Amino acid sequence: MENTTIKSGYAFPAQLPTYSPQHWFSFLFRFNQTDTIRKLYPMIILICVYSGLVAYLEMEVWQLNEKSYVRNISVMHSLLGFVISFLLVFRTNTAYERWWDGRRLWSQQVQHSRNLAIKLAAMLPDDAKERGYFRILIPAYASALLRHLNKKVPDQGNEMESLPGDLQVQLDYEKHIPNQYVGLMHQYLQNMFREGRLQWGQVLFVNPELQAFTEICASCERIRYTPIPRSYSSFLKKFIFIYIMTLPFGYVFNLGYFIIPIVAFVFYVLASLELIAEEIEDPFGGDDNDLPLLRIVQGIKSQVEEVL
Amino acid sequence: MENTTIKSGYAFPAQLPTYSPQHWFSFLFRFNQTDTIRKLYPMIILICVYSGLVAYLEMEVWQLNEKSYVRNISVMHSLLGFVISFLLVFRTNTAYERWWDGRRLWSQQVQHSRNLAIKLAAMLPDDAKERGYFRILIPAYASALLRHLNKKVPDQGNEMESLPGDLQVQLDYEKHIPNQYVGLMHQYLQNMFREGRLQWGQVLFVNPELQAFTEICASCERIRYTPIPRSYSSFLKKFIFIYIMTLPFGYVFNLGYFIIPIVAFVFYVLASLELIAEEIEDPFGGDDNDLPLLRIVQGIKSQVEEVL
Amino acid sequence: MENTTIKSGYAFPAQLPTYSPQHWFSFLFRFNQTDTIRKLYPMIILICVYSGLVAYLEMEVWQLNEKSYVRNISVMHSLLGFVISFLLVFRTNTAYERWWDGRRLWSQQVQHSRNLAIKLAAMLPDDAKERGYFRILIPAYASALLRHLNKKVPDQGNEMESLPGDLQVQLDYEKHIPNQYVGLMHQYLQNMFREGRLQWGQVLFVNPELQAFTEICASCERIRYTPIPRSYSSFLKKFIFIYIMTLPFGYVFNLGYFIIPIVAFVFYVLASLELIAEEIEDPFGGDDNDLPLLRIVQGIKSQVEEVL
Amino acid sequence: MENTTIKSGYAFPAQLPTYSPQHWFSFLFRFNQTDTIRKLYPMIILICVYSGLVAYLEMEVWQLNEKSYVRNISVMHSLLGFVISFLLVFRTNTAYERWWDGRRLWSQQVQHSRNLAIKLAAMLPDDAKERGYFRILIPAYASALLRHLNKKVPDQGNEMESLPGDLQVQLDYEKHIPNQYVGLMHQYLQNMFREGRLQWGQVLFVNPELQAFTEICASCERIRYTPIPRSYSSFLKKFIFIYIMTLPFGYVFNLGYFIIPIVAFVFYVLASLELIAEEIEDPFGGDDNDLPLLRIVQGIKSQVEEVL
């Protein structure tokens, strides 16, 4: 999670490289932090040992012959092959939808922050004080929302302190922080209305943006704190486990000691899908797969400062 | 369903644990309340007895030989394997969508409750009476909606009684409770408008939130009272039943008495999916899989009290 | 379709029973009206006779031997097995989406009827005449919409006659009925505005609800009168037919006379899916699978009468 | 595309027939215009000839024996069977979504036309001139939109000529016609506002409908002029072609001359799906599968004339 200052026009550098055959090869042999093999290799080694043991027992110790019923246990694996694939796709789809949903919400945060800043810039006179207030508070909201979703994001100094002394408000860190920021912005606008410096129509004019801030917060909380129903994830793990554990028995007859890499590879494929799904299900963490939220927050900051 | 008072900033503790291999193992051998095996084990035992009986009859009593046509009944199971998988995925998807839809609706309830409180806090003077009225009624609506959806939720005292005597209204418990709360809030605002203490623009300002309350209620009722078309669930149950009951006949030739655990496992997989789907289809119950609604209602309460 | 008066608080009794193993069994052996077997049994008998005939011809008359190419016709069935499954899932999904879409629309009808009643109740003085007008017209709209979608719904008396004489308007039954109701409500509000008894802001206040009434009507008409493209349903029926008709040829070699129940069961599964899809594709009929619209209309009526 | 005058209440006759076994049979043996077999039969004949040739060469000329590797080419077909099915389903789904999206847009056109007419009828005094203006222009917009999407729709006379002389405007047929109609309606309302015959609130009151007209037009253009990415359709056609052309080689060993009808049937199934998808991808044509737009436009016309 880098922390450099970013110019607004270049807030999002192209992350989509051009794809070429050479590129493919580099993809194949690069095992970066997000690579599932880094997390799964202890279990893969265990599976290899287990498969080798099963193969040894069946072939050398018990010396099961071709007619043994054990051979046909693999019938179960082809019967259930569809079901396990379908479940993994279901898992992948729902996890990806949350991730993309999270991205959409932060895209809305960008849009509404921009719109609020542009509208206020057009509406307010060039009076430094009022513009300055929102110049601080709009990015502060985004920043607070990020820390609300992920406590591990480093605090970047108290934005409130940048405000002139009479506008500073002490936030209550025991309470819901993003709510307090939205509340402050609403109060400021209502005060301007009461003092006759804004018409009611102008308050309504910026209402959709402030309303959206709260909406985005509630939706992000929904994604952050509601994992997939426990029954599914628990059932899927049990299913993968039994599927893999029984896999060597039937196929030793066909594959001999080749069973070892093959069971390991099948496990790698199935467990990777479950693992990636678990990771992207919560898109607001700071992992390599997660959304570049710190970058987005900084983009909001530089864009709001440009406008106001 | 816990009942402790919760600070608003921590209303939703992180429920997404970090996943590690150790974690996986704990998942595998923990059979918590939601585990389908707890519900299915009587039927699994029945299936085992039945499969054993079929195997005994075919192998010992009738002594069917390799050429018997019975052997090839399994052809049907691979022909229909796709269809049954597809149907279960369809079932899983629709049930999950309802569950997630329910979660989205309650996320909207959180958001609109917050927004209504923040707007009123900004709009109303620091007059205790009016603020106090909505401080009671907004969370009371959420609480009433929860009881409306799930009669088993314990009544937590009459929120109305916390109001000053002249504002108390006797609800008619024979009628639609959430409607009455929304009606009361609308009337209160209209009265303030008639007394000249609110402008019409200000009434419109909080209208989207009150409108959303009724919308959320109708949508929750839709999810709660409209199960999947009876034809589908009835057909799917019949299909799974016949599929499992005919499974041992063909495979005894390949699997001998191994047929017993294998048919049991296939049944466990297929019936689990149907069972989980049935459970999460109605996300407003109080099961372990269902949404943590009591917790959400308490979060609304503490957040509204912070703001107003 | 029952017709009893229903208290609003209980308008939608829980239709989701608790599921237990005993429950499953009752599901298996109950063949209610919606059961596809009741509709398909004549064709299932035909299929049985046909399969038996094919088996008889191949085994007794032509005495095809193991080497006959006819044996391998089943290759085609496994090649096309995916495609037929995918198509049935596509069919099931689109039909279910229409059904659920229809339910969502009626849920909106409930919500907007409630909201309109609550808003009018808060806005209008306790003058019986005006409240009474909308108390009659809001549920009358829902009732007219239902009859508009399904001519077979029994007419429940002319709601107009419940109005005081000077407010009664003769509807033109040759024209679009729901449009006329919405038109009457709009005109009544505009008249109140012209007479100075409503502000323009108040007319706008209830506009979203009236606008939604027309929207719901147009969307219901879309679902009601636009079946799936004829090419798909025609192609799917031809495909199922040829698939089933050619099924016995290849499998007689493996299955002998067992082919009869197996082809019948495969047909039952495939045709049931098509049949259920056809039924729920039009969710506004009066079948057992269709939406409980009469019940919803009565719920709207009792709720509106409670509020206004 | 029929052209008769239709009463508004019956604008959309029930097109969903009741389904009975007899009905199914009629479906099977009716080859109407939309039937894919009418379009595919030249290619089906070619495929038959080709398959027969391959079978003749392999069996009579080259006399390949059972051990030939050619036999196992069919391995490829089962490996890729999934992929081709998935791709066809993807194709079917996206095409259907466009078709249904198009239907939804026209349903919105109906709804907004109705709403605009009802609102104007309530707002405008019974002054023939102004009502008459919109009575002509609202259906004229729908009609112009249809011709904008499908140049082959016959022009039904210039609607402008029905207007009184001083209201007639010469449209510029080189420019975007639907835009001009919306522009005329906006200008007429603004003129009424400038002349003091409408309040600004009333102009806003009908704004959502006029705004929706332009939105519907842009969305229809999107569906009409953006086919599926060329890479997909090109790739899918090549894939089907190679899949079918290589099909006979491997299966001749199993099927002999039976290969001819079987390859033809597989081709019929795969190509039909691609063909239907191509047809419904553009739902605004005048084919049998396309949307009954002329009928919808006439429904709009009769409904608007009823109301205004």
Place this chain on the structure above:
Amino acid sequence: MENTTIKSGYAFPAQLPTYSPQHWFSFLFRFNQTDTIRKLYPMIILICVYSGLVAYLEMEVWQLNEKSYVRNISVMHSLLGFVISFLLVFRTNTAYERWWDGRRLWSQQVQHSRNLAIKLAAMLPDDAKERGYFRILIPAYASALLRHLNKKVPDQGNEMESLPGDLQVQLDYEKHIPNQYVGLMHQYLQNMFREGRLQWGQVLFVNPELQAFTEICASCERIRYTPIPRSYSSFLKKFIFIYIMTLPFGYVFNLGYFIIPIVAFVFYVLASLELIAEEIEDPFGGDDNDLPLLRIVQGIKSQVEEVL
């Protein structure tokens, strides 16, 4: 990317050709720029060499016999065949959804530009200066958005220079360009409001369009700068690679040197899907598959100029 001036009524020529059998053939043997074979042929040749080598080693050098366990490695390929198909479909679906989402956003850009122009044309007097200002700025926004998304689009002259001198503003090209255009339009309207030449209601009247401009920009940035989670694309590439590399080992026994074209074809199919998905995932490039954005921008320009 053509650059000719286009009449607005014909901005989007029909790109959906009529399909005929002849047409299909032309599709099959045309390898245009978007054809994946042009990009994959170096890797296809490598795969062919590799498969040939494996076949040579197994058959000629090692002379593995029929009983070798190597033969059954193909078991793995059928076990994982589902999973790889599902993943490719997931990839295809998500990429297509982004592409279509991008198209929908530009369709909204068209619609809002039109609507803004039509509304302004109706609202503003025929004063050349103000109309001219928006006649330049509305298409300039679309053009700037396009360059913001794709730096390679050629700059088409500074639109600002077409404005009269006193209206020209120097844009800051280091900052976010589209934001500056929206800001200018907002400021211009607010100035007109302050000068009393617009009512506040009229500013609100065009607010939805200006708000939408920023929304579209943020959503396009989301699609442009957020590729699919790296874990998925990395995992999928590794999976395809290992799947293809191990494919020849098992199947040489069945297919001999036929393995070469077959492995090459399977690779072509799987890699094409991944490649096309990568291409359409970013729909704002200038490739043949990408959206015709330059054409759409020119359509906006000519339509706005017609109206204002």
